[in-house]
Amino acid sequence: MLGDIKPKEATAVINSLLGGVVPKIGVQHIAVGRTAEVNAFLSALEDVKNGHSMVKFWIGDFGSGKSFMMHLLNTVAIKQKFVVANADFTPENRLYANDGKAVALYTAIMDNIAIQTRPEGGALAVLLEKWIEQAIAGAAQESGLAPDVVRQPDHTDVIRRHIMRTINNITEVGGFDFGLVVTKYYEGYIQDDEQLRKNALRWLKGEYSTKTEARQDLGVREIIDDQNFYDMLKNFCKLFVSIGYSGFMINLDEAINLYKISTGAMREKNYEKILSIYNDCFQGKVAHLFVNIAGTQEFLENERRGLFSYQALKSRLETNKFETAGVRDFAQPVLRLLPLSxxxxxxxxxxxxxxxxxxxxxxxxxxxxxxxxxxxxxxxxxxxxxxxxxxxxxxxxxxxxxxxxxxxxxxxxxxxxxxxxxxxxxxxxxxxxxxx
Missing domain, CATH: 1.10.8 (Helicase, Ruva Protein; domain 3)
Structure with a gap:
């Protein structure tokens, strides 16, 4: 019955559950009662693989298994060759802010990037190096130089031009600085300059707080901040697909913390950002992106503080009126997690x-x-x-x-x-x- 569970997975499952948290790996071995939801998710993944984008809201009461479902979705998506990332909304992490709380969410997402060979997260550097190796091969082919020759220091400009041209083709907002930082990472990678690589990673993860410091370290004009972080996520989505991945899936849990924002105007701005992401995905403005948001019924339906307080979201997220407990519609944006029998x-x-x-x-x-x-x-x-x-x-x-x-x-x-x-x-x- 255990199938092919690995010792590392077994330890993670037992230790995490004893601590009252969901394990990052091995959740597929304790997945019961969610077959219909997983099958619907697999169907949605196929659409995203084919270039569509998707937003799903996973709604359930406290303890109903929302966090477990997020981790299960990760396991399923990684096997379908998606790059995945988990992050929680907290009082300090949100989608819209003007005091660093939005870029803090972005940093949490980038810290938790996972792929099949790094399912526990921390895979951003691995992905960058994979992309750089492809860029080196592409530059060699374009220039007619052998790959080992084009790596030499006197051909750095060849690589730099190829990286910038490629980045410009796959990015929209902030493409120049994004490409410049990736080039700096390449230089640190080739020259074995650990500090330069760290600085480049720091910028890409949104960890620079001032443009002055970033300019001193990397020579860039801008930093990733509360206003542009979503554009950078879309840039990374395109970069991951260009490497050969199926898409980029982002799971955002504990959405009740958006409901708890005390200021009505700030709460509405966060819901407006959700609407923006929703519209981008379903109107085809972004490709290969899958965003999952997990929250309670109160977060969704409360008409004073929840998503339903924002009319444009309410009209999009209301449940199919023909759905019943026995006849479920798993194609709609909102999926309600019923208690396990x-x-x-x-x-x-x-x-x-x-x-x-x-x-x-x-x-x-x-x-x-x-x-x-x-x-x-x-x-x-x-x-x-x-x-x-x-x-x-x-x-x-x-x-x-x-x-x-x-x-x-x-x-x-x-x-x-x-x-x-x-x-x-x-x-x-x-x-x-x-x-x-």
């Missing part, structure tokens, strides 16, 4: 037991009957129907396994009976936040 949770716990045993090279004496007993106990506890989330079920189950592994003499039935339900939802009641 008890049968699906049972299968999930079975899978976790196998991964746990595989990770620790053990065989905990917990069988299907024990899993059923665990589920009966936890789902019948006071408060379970109101507070219990899959996250807490998983963590309690792994805690039981962890105790039994370290203390085999422990009575497993007593452990299960001692489980208590706690309310893990955010303490702040969002429904009662007043407009400021």
């Amino acid at each position: 008890h049968t699906e949770i049972f299968v999930l716990l079975q899978n976790l037991k196998q991964i746990f045993d595989f990770n620790y090279k053990t065989s905990i004496p917990v069988d299907d009957n024990d899993i059923r007993l665990f589920m009966e106990e936890i789902f019948n506890k006071p408060g379970a129907s109101e507070f219990l989330t899959p996250r807490e079920v998983i963590r309690d189950f792994l805690h039981v396994l962890s105790i039994l592994r370290q203390h085999p003499e422990t009575d497993k039935r007593k452990l299960i009976n001692d489980i208590e339900i706690t309310d893990e939802r955010p303490q702040e009641s969002l429904k009662h936040i007043e407009e400021i």
Whole structure:
């Protein structure tokens, strides 16, 4: 049942879930109950591969599996040769700002870029070097020089001209400075100048705060900031496709933090940016870009603070009126994540037991009957129907396994009976936040 799980994946799954967070790798081994959503996503990926762009909103209550779904989408997209990146909205990261909070989101995206050989992120330098190797080969072919000859310092201008010409063909806004910085990265790459490469990466990741410092280090006129970061993401999308990747997928989680922005005007500007990205993708103004945004029902539907407070978004994101719980429309922009059934949770716990045993090279004496007993106990506890989330079920189950592994003499039935339900939802009641 485990399939081809790797030891590194098993460790990531167990350690992350014990810590109450979603693992970055290995999530496909614990994916249950989301087959229809994944199949719809695969269909959408095919469209994006073919040059279309897409925005999807993944909506569910706290603990419904939104973050898990984002990581599962990453795993699926990486196998389809997409470059992917995850980032969370926070009080300091948002889509629109004038105090550095938007470029902070951009930096988080660039830090988390992942590909099949680097699924945990940090793949930007690998991609740049891959692109540069292609540029060197292209320059050699154009100039009639052998690849090892064109790499020599006296042919740097040949490479520089080729890089700038290629960059100009695949970029729109800020193409000159973007190309200049990529050229600087090339020079650092060829000359083994680590500092120059670091400076170029720093610029490309939006980490320069002043134009003066960037000009001193790299000779560029501009920096990536709150106003132009989205244009740079589109530039990178084109660059990744030019390398041979299917597209660029960006997952943005914790969208409730946009809902929480206290100033109405600032909140509206962020929603306006979502609308801009949405229109770019569905009107064909950008190609091979896939943006996923995960948030709660409150973030979507609240007409005072949510996306539905912005009429242009409400008209685009309202649910297909013919959809029912049994007849779903997975082609629409909004996908609602329904709670896992008890049968699906049972299968999930079975899978976790196998991964746990595989990770620790053990065989905990917990069988299907024990899993059923665990589920009966936890789902019948006071408060379970109101507070219990899959996250807490998983963590309690792994805690039981962890105790039994370290203390085999422990009575497993007593452990299960001692489980208590706690309310893990955010303490702040969002429904009662007043407009400021």
